[in-house]
Amino acid sequence: MDVLTVDAGLRDLRAADHLLRTFAAELPLSTGGFGCTHLVRGERPRVVVSLAPEPGGELDDVRARLVAMGYEVTEGAPDAVGRAVLYRGxxxxxxxxxxxxxxxxxxxxxxxxxxxxxxxxxxxxxxxxxxxxxxxxxxxxxxxxxxxxxxxxxxxxxxxxxxxxxxx
Incomplete structure (x- = not known):
């Protein structure tokens, strides 16, 4: 599954949930994809979000639009235990x-x-x-x-x- 991670410098899950809902409304994310939150520990604790469009989805388009919106975007998920906010159903x-x-x-x-x-x-x-x-x-x-x-x-x-x- 192709995954993009967005680091918007968020400090709490509620703000990350809101950001994922905003992405769902503004980006071409299919209903079969996923949007997850991930806790990042270390020197700069924060919450990042990952987006995994449905297989065959428009990952390149999503990446380009996120970058154009000013977000820091990296390839892959930060870990394998994301907390799912956006998912089918x-x-x-x-x-x-x-x-x-x-x-x-x-x-x-x-x-x-x-x-x-x-x-x-x-x-x-x-x-x-x-x-x-x-x-x-x-x-x-x-x-x-x-x-x-x-x-x-x-x-x-x-x-x-x-x-x-x-x-x-």
């Missing part, structure tokens, strides 16, 4: 769906439950909160979830996390 994952529906509607390959050895039953209900961020793990797009009220699951990543030490 992401916009359809709203409300409460069964695990089976999540897998059939989207590019997600597997649903995992924190603390559980096996996979959830296909009929298990997932309350999405309209915020489903899966992550690449060993070549699979995996949605990590956690148990919630009434035998349901919720995505591990919540849309509005409480900042650490918010009550201090």
């Amino acid at each position: 992401a916009d359809a994952l709203r409300g409460t769906l069964s695990v089976e529906e999540v897998l059939s509607l989207s590019a997600i390959d597997r649903v995992a439950v924190l603390g559980a050895a096996g996979r959830p039953a296909p009929s298990t209900r997932l309350v999405t909160h309209s915020h489903v961020r899966s992550q690449w793990q060993n070549g699979e797009l995996v949605l990590t979830t956690m148990p919630a009220a009434g035998g349901t699951l919720v995505p591990f990543e919540v849309p509005e996390p409480t900042p650490c030490c918010a009550d201090h």
Whole structure:
């Protein structure tokens, strides 16, 4: 898969998610491609984004337009564990769906439950909160979830996390 990485000097995931949504609206990215965030550690910690148009997509056109927009663009992904924001079916994952529906509607390959050895039953209900961020793990797009009220699951990543030490 051909991948481009954009380093816009972002410091948080919310800004990176917004940048990917902007790219989806402004660039010729097919619905079968991916847009991911990646945490870069080291001397200059930041969040970069990667774009992988659908195979046969217009990678050269996307690269040229990103450069024309003033972005630093490099070839390849910064790592193999990107957090997927843009992927086939992401916009359809709203409300409460069964695990089976999540897998059939989207590019997600597997649903995992924190603390559980096996996979959830296909009929298990997932309350999405309209915020489903899966992550690449060993070549699979995996949605990590956690148990919630009434035998349901919720995505591990919540849309509005409480900042650490918010009550201090």
